[in-house]
Amino acid sequence: MASHAVALATGGGAIEVYKGGADCRRRLVEILKENSLPTGLLPFDDGILELGYNKDDGFIWMKQKEKKQHYFSKAKLTVVYEAEVAAYLQPSGMKKIKGVAAKELFLKINAEEFSVDGDPVDGSIHVKTTIGISRVLPASAFQLEV
Template structure:
């Protein structure tokens, strides 16, 4: 069951399509002081943001698994990811799990200490947490710009 109701959508900025949703999600992450590579979603169909409450959602065609190479962690993103954002923090997160040893563990909160070069902490509903360098989740913007230039040269 979706947490995103028509009532919520009525008060939100809503976008449709993979390209604009990726752009908006990276922008929002940066805007609240979180690394822009935190949500490496694919085939996003819809995204939205309710500025008054901080509620955000992203809907993709199907769940995906993504490995963050710099820390060697596999993360699973459900077809619908929801959360509340505030400066340097994501709370009440749903739809995101991380693989620890042989089991999948639900994440409920993500926050950054001493942004932008500090540490990022991931918490579970049980209160367990792991901390990593923020840089492990930061996209290299320069590469994206260079890739765009190569495409324009042809």
């Protein structure tokens, strides 16, 4: 599939839509950096089918072929990403997250909010779940591994 970008003008502002793996992945990393978030927080590979972003309100969505699991070894945490993931980005944070859950023992616990305290490389990430559990993790655990 050829990669391409489309800008849609809506009443809520311009929406960027990208189709195809490598361009989606590159733009996702740029968007995370622009919002002072760790670049590996959403570790989608070139299997992203679609990436959409409304810079005005921060709404972002990603579609991939199927759900995937990712193990963040530095955080000792397995995260499940559904085939469709969406959230509202803000400087150093994400809210109203859909499609992201941590696996703890035999449970899947949905993430609701991420916020970065300090630098997105050396600071910490506060994760809030839909059941009220919070956890603080090193932001370095969520950087892209080169």
